[in-house]
Amino acid sequence: MVELAHSGQPSKVDLSIKSDLSLAQERARPIDWIGYVFVSFFTVPFLLFNILPVLFGSYIAFTEWSIVGKPRWVGLANFRAALSDDWVVNAFHNVLLYGLIIVPGVTVFGLLAALLVNQRWPLSALARTLFFSPYVVSATVIGLIWVWLLDTQYGLVNHYLGYLGIGNIEWLTSTNWSLVGVSIASIWWDMGLAFILFLAALQDIPRDLIEAALVDGTNRFQRLFFIVLPMIRPVISMVITLQMISTLRIFSQVYVMTDGGPAGSSDSPIHYIYDAAVVRHTFGYASAIAVLLFAVIVVLTIVLRVVIKEKNRT
Amino acid sequence: MKSARLDLMQILKDRNMTIADIPLWLIGMFIAFLWSLPFVWMVSTSFKLPQDVMTKDIEWLPHRFTFGNYTKVFEYPILHWAFNSIVQATVSTGLCVFFGAMAGYALARMRFPGNGLLFAIFVASLMIPAEVTVVPLLLAIIKIGWASSYKALILPTVGNVFSVYVFRQFFLGFPRELEEAARMDGASPFRTFILVALPLARAPAIAATVIIFTLNWNNFLWPLLVSFNDEMKTLPVGIAQFAPVVGSHTQLEGFSVAMAAVTILSVPSLLLFFFLQKYFIQGISQGGVKS
Numbered sequence: 267m268v269e270l271a272h273s274g275q276p277s278k279v280d281l282s283i284k285s286d287l288s289l290a291q292e293r294a295r296p297i298d299w300i301g302y303v304f305v306s307f308f309t310v311p312f313l314l315f316n317i318l319p320v321l322f323g324s325y326i327a328f329t330e331w332s333i334v335g336k337p338r339w340v341g342l343a344n345f346r347a348a349l350s351d352d353w354v355v356n357a358f359h360n361v362l363l364y365g366l367i368i369v370p371g372v373t374v375f376g377l378l379a380a381l382l383v384n385q386r387w388p389l390s391a392l393a394r395t396l397f398f399s400p401y402v403v404s405a406t407v408i409g410l411i412w413v414w415l416l417d418t419q420y421g422l423v424n425h426y427l428g429y430l431g432i433g434n435i436e437w438l439t440s441t442n443w444s445l446v447g448v449s450i451a452s453i454w455w456d457m458g459l460a461f462i463l464f465l466a467a468l469q470d471i472p473r474d475l476i477e478a479a480l481v482d483g484t485n486r487f488q489r490l491f492f493i494v495l496p497m498i499r500p501v502i503s504m505v506i507t508l509q510m511i512s513t514l515r516i517f518s519q520v521y522v523m524t525d526g527g528p529a530g531s532s533d534s535p536i537h538y539i540y541d542a543a544v545v546r547h548t549f550g551y552a553s554a555i556a557v558l559l560f561a562v563i564v565v566l567t568i569v570l571r572v573v574i575k576e577k578n579r580t
Numbered sequence: 581m582k583s584a585r586l587d588l589m590q591i592l593k594d595r596n597m598t599i600a601d602i603p604l605w606l607i608g609m610f611i612a613f614l615w616s617l618p619f620v621w622m623v624s625t626s627f628k629l630p631q632d633v634m635t636k637d638i639e640w641l642p643h644r645f646t647f648g649n650y651t652k653v654f655e656y657p658i659l660h661w662a663f664n665s666i667v668q669a670t671v672s673t674g675l676c677v678f679f680g681a682m683a684g685y686a687l688a689r690m691r692f693p694g695n696g697l698l699f700a701i702f703v704a705s706l707m708i709p710a711e712v713t714v715v716p717l718l719l720a721i722i723k724i725g726w727a728s729s730y731k732a733l734i735l736p737t738v739g740n741v742f743s744v745y746v747f748r749q750f751f752l753g754f755p756r757e758l759e760e761a762a763r764m765d766g767a768s769p770f771r772t773f774i775l776v777a778l779p780l781a782r783a784p785a786i787a788a789t790v791i792i793f794t795l796n797w798n799n800f801l802w803p804l805l806v807s808f809n810d811e812m813k814t815l816p817v818g819i820a821q822f823a824p825v826v827g828s829h830t831q832l833e834g835f836s837v838a839m840a841a842v843t844i845l846s847v848p849s850l851l852l853f854f855f856l857q858k859y860f861i862q863g864i865s866q867g868g869v870k871s
Contacts, residue, residue, distance in 0.1 A: 300769045304686030305698060312739035316705055316713060319840035323716035333722055374865050382608030386596050393612035395857065399619070402848040402853040403862075404798035404816040410823055410842045411618045414625065414835045420634045422621060454618065459864065466865035486600075515709050518800040522820050526852075536711050537802075543715045544805060552715045560712045 278365050337550070344554035354555060357538040358470040358562065361514055363445055364452070364534065368513045371453040373505055376460030381490075384468045394465065401458025409522025412451035413438060441531035444524050448532050456512065460505045461462060461546055467501035468494070503574040514563050535559045593797060601736055619846075626650070626840040633836045649840035658844070661818035667730060668803070668814055669796040672737045678789050679738065682797065684747025685777055689756060699748065702741045711801070718805050728812040733803060743788045750784040751777070787863035790856045794849060819845050 287431055348354045383393045400408065415422045416437035424434045437447035471494065472510035477490050495502075517536035520526055526533035526541075535555060543552035592598060597605065620640070624631060626649055627643045686692075687699050717736055719843040758780065762772045778785070803814040810818070822838040853860060 298686075298690035298692050298769070301686045301690035301692035301695065304690065304769070304773070305683045308683035308739065309698070309746060311675075311679070311735060312705075312741070314739075315736040316715065316739045319713035319716040319720070320708055322720065323712055326716055326719065331719070333719075379608075379611065382604060382611065385601070387601070387605050387608075388595050389609060393608055395854070396612045396616040398857075398861075399616070399850060399853060402794055402798075402849045404799045404849070406816040406820045407622075407842045407846045409820070409848075410838050413823060414839065415618060415621065417809070417835075420726050421637070422617075422638065425636075425638055454615070462861055462864050466861075511709070515711055517711070521800075521804075522823050535699070539711065539715060540801075540805075543718060549715060549719045556712045556715055560709060563709060564707075 267507030294565050308353040323553045324557060326550050327557045329550045330548075331550045332547050333549075340550065344551050346556070347551065348555050348558060353530060353533070353538060354363065354535075354558075357533045357535045358558075360445060360530075360532065361516065361534050364449060364516055365510055365513045368452050368456065368516075369509045371449065372456050372460050372492060372509050373502065375453060375457050376505065377502070379457070379461050380464035380468055381494075384465060394461075397461050398458040400455050401462075403455075405455075406522055408451050408455045409519050412438065412447070412454070412519075413523050416447045416450070438524050438532075439528060441529050444528060448516075448520055448523050451523065452513070452516065455519065456509060460509060463501055463505055467498040471497050498549040503570075506574075507570055510566060511563055511568060514559065514566070587681050589827065606811075610673060612729045622839050622846075623843055625836055626843045628836050630834045630836050633834060649836045650844070652837045653841045653844060656818070656821075657813075658815070658818065658841070660811065661813050664733070664812060665797060665815040667738075668733045668799075669793055671730075672734045672796050673789060675734075675738045676740050676743050676792050677785060680740070680743025680788065681747045681778060681781065681785065682773065683747075684744045685751055685773055685781075687744070687748045688751035689759070689777075699744075702744055705741060714805060716800060721806060725807060728808045729806075732806045733812070733814070737799065740792055740795070743792060746784045746788045747781060750781055754780065783859070783862070786856065787859040789858040790852060790859050791863045794852065794860075 277312065304311070326337060328339060328341060330340050330344075330442075379397045383397070416424075418424060418436045418439060423437070427435070435443055437443050437450075454506045465570040475493060475497075476489065479493055484492075515536055516534045517540065520532055520534050520537050521540070524532045526537045536559070539552045539555050539559070542548050564575050591729070592601075624640055624642060627645045628639070629644060629645070629646050630647050632639065632642060632644070687695055721727060721732045721736075759772050759776050762776045763769075767775070798816060799814070800820075804817045805811045805818075807817060819841045824840045
């Protein structure tokens with residue numbers, strides 16, 4: 267069962283800020299040349315497979331390159347083509363919609379679930395396990411389960427919505443709903459990470475703070491809005507940022523559930539990149555779209571940071 | 581009457597609850613129960629006869645059981661895919677954790693020019709989404725003739741920075757007396773690392789292993805890209821073929837077989853998680869990782 271081990275570990279990256287004393291000791295020590303050997307085992311594959319492809323990819327984005335033949339420098343042509351490609355525009359439009367559904371969905375459900383099972387109540391540990399478990403299975407599992415649950419005719423979701431008088435919704439087979447259907451599955455899958463991060467933050471709130479508020483005669487809602495939420499604010503912004511980045515990269519569940527369809531209504535940029543590279547072998551074009559997606563991720567992350575900072579100031 | 585009330589109060593008190601907590605507790609349990617239903621439905625469907633699946637009545641507990649769906653799954657090269665998955669996830673995780681431990685240890689313990697810079701590069705690289713590297717990597721791997729090979733499946737997934745990070749943090753906060761004693765006794769840096777430091781780092785090693793293993797086991801995009809034939813598919817990629825007719829996919833079998841396949845696929849991940857939850861959660865709340 268999930269017993270949150272005391273997460274007293276620093277969660278921020280500690281970029282070796284040391285005290286003057288230990289710095290002085292450090293300087294006195296001779297240089298460990300063997301250190302380069304120790305780091306090389308990891309660094310060589312890291313440079314080859316994580317860093318080099320970024321540079322290589324930025325280069326091929328400016329070329330026309332297929333599996334056979336040599337690259338041909340085409341300048342900005344790929345980018346120009348991408349920006350006027352309706353399918354690319356559609357994929358980026360969709361991914362923003364995915365973000366607008368999945369990011370709030372994951373944040374709200376994750377926070378709600380964490381608040382409800384935060385106390386040491388009976389069965390809380392079991393409930394924590396249940397909330398987190400979808401996060402550990404693969405996209406194939408998520409995708410196939412939800413294709414079945416969201417089946418128009420015989421799916422469980424439409425069956426129970428029927429009791430509420432809601433007619434059969436074509437979750438995955440209509441252009442209006444396919445994006446929503448994939449989003450529902452994604453929220454179920456991704457919520458576990460947000461949940462665990464929120465739970466760790468809630469457990470770190472000092473007990474005395476809550477007890478002092480109890481003595482002052484505050485009610486539940488006052489404690490939630492004036493103590494708990496302000497205390498975990500940094501984690502809320504971290505969850506929103508992480509989830510936004512991961513949603514902009516949505517691919518596997520789209521591939522398994524709808525293959526981007528019908529008529530591109532659930533397509534995402536990565537799915538389109540996959541099509542361009544693997545199906546049509548236009549590697550230069552696919553790389554150009556990847557560079558555009560990277561730019562969108564960086565810009566949105568910066569915007570989000572600024573917005574969160576502004577809010578914290580007021 | 582009064583004593584019954586007192587009993588209730590006592591029962592609640594033993595469980596850290598007040599009467600006002602009960603509705604919240606019930607809501608929490610109810611949502612957690614709902615959250616688990618997709619898995620229950622998956623297992624339930626996997627034991628149904630095909631003609632009992634597409635029905636208007638919802639049968640949570642099948643009135644007749646069959647293992648037929650599972651035998652059907654094994655008509656596909658699922659053992660081959662499982663073998664590929666095991667090779668890929670084990671080798672990749674092993675290399676990543678061992679190399680990561682060496683690098684994390686060196687970054688935390690050794691003094692050499694560029695130490696801080698290297699770590700900064702590792703952390704900054706987390707900003708780069710894997711998808712930006714995927715197209716050029718794929719092209720390069722096709723060009724050098726590595727397509728559909730274990731090398732192509734494994735090597736690009738070794739450089740997961742999470743492992744370095746976990747070990748560096750651990751060794752920064754752990755006293756170095758034992759290692760220094762070993763060095764005094766004349767042990768080489770490698771012997772000290774393998775025989776003294778690494779055994780001390782059991783907790784971060786398990787945390788890094790379970791998390792990176794899960795990421796590798798579930799990895800979808802990269803194995804999908806590099807496996808050009810059925811032979812080299814991993815379990816998640818192979819089993820994705822059981823998806824029904826949507827878009828350009830074609831359905832192989834009905835939902836009952838598909839659910840049997842995903843039950844087989846999810847059981848190892850869920851078991852690993854249930855037994856090693858503590859490490860999972862430590863690792864995740866420490867690193868805030870995302871595949």
